[in-house]
Amino acid sequence: MQYDDAALSRFFxxxxxxxxxxxxxxxxxEDVALDLLQEALISFVxxxxxxxxxxxxxxxxxxxGRRIADWQRKQxxxxxxxxxxxxxxxxxxxxxxxxxxxxxSDEQPEQSHSATQLAEHFExxxxxxxxxxxxxxxxxxxxxFSVAETAAIMGxxxxxxxxxxxxxxxxxxxxxxxxxxx
Numbered sequence: 071m072q073y074d075d076a077a078l079s080r081f082f083x084x085x086x087x088x089x090x091x092x093x094x095x096x097x098x099x100e101d102v103a104l105d106l107l108q109e110a111l112i113s114f115v116x117x118x119x120x121x122x123x124x125x126x127x128x129x130x131x132x133x134x135g136r137r138i139a140d141w142q143r144k145q146x147x148x149x150x151x152x153x154x155x156x157x158x159x160x161x162x163x164x165x166x167x168x169x170x171x172x173x174x175s176d177e178q179p180e181q182s183h184s185a186t187q188l189a190e191h192f193e194x195x196x197x198x199x200x201x202x203x204x205x206x207x208x209x210x211x212x213x214x215f216s217v218a219e220t221a222a223i224m225g226x227x228x229x230x231x232x233x234x235x236x237x238x239x240x241x242x243x244x245x246x247x248x249x250x251x252x
Contacts, residue, residue: 078118081126082111089134092208096138097145098197106141110134131213132223135205142201172201188246196246199238202226207242 089110093103110133117133118126196204202224209220210231221228 074123075160077123078115081118081123081130085127085130088213089130092213093134093138094209095193095212096201096204097141098193102141106137107134110137113137119139128215128219128223131209131215132225135223138205139201145167183245192242192246195242198245199241203234203238203241207238210235 086107090100090103090107093106094100097103097106106123113133114130117129121129175181196207199207205224206220209223210216210217215223217228217231220231224231226235
């Protein structure tokens, strides 16, 4: 296996935008996604030296997926600690201040939705999926990896990939039905 800086540079350019979109959809924060992408690229370089160029993309997405999973796991505990901390910091007495809620939308359900609204709703529904379903959906549908490649990236069986993907698609259809069946 010949390590080639030019090949590595071409590879980075070829996967950057797709990988950034993948990470951003998974963590819902472009700055965090950029950090995770950079960490994955740094971890990828030594691994790339040990493998043939034809598997670099699968290897890179596997590394990126692990970085995202690590970040999500840490974020879960940070959020949990923040909720506990904020709950304990709540005042015991009522301050007497009124709480204002935003007014509801006057838009009727039968009115069509803009592409921007649909995209935002899609991202919200996608973000609500369990992480493994998100990952399977994004790798198969957005990155066009085969079932076998997706299984290798996710570290699971092909059957698990199919199950995660099927459940993700079912949830997306259920949640987006009103938006796309108008």
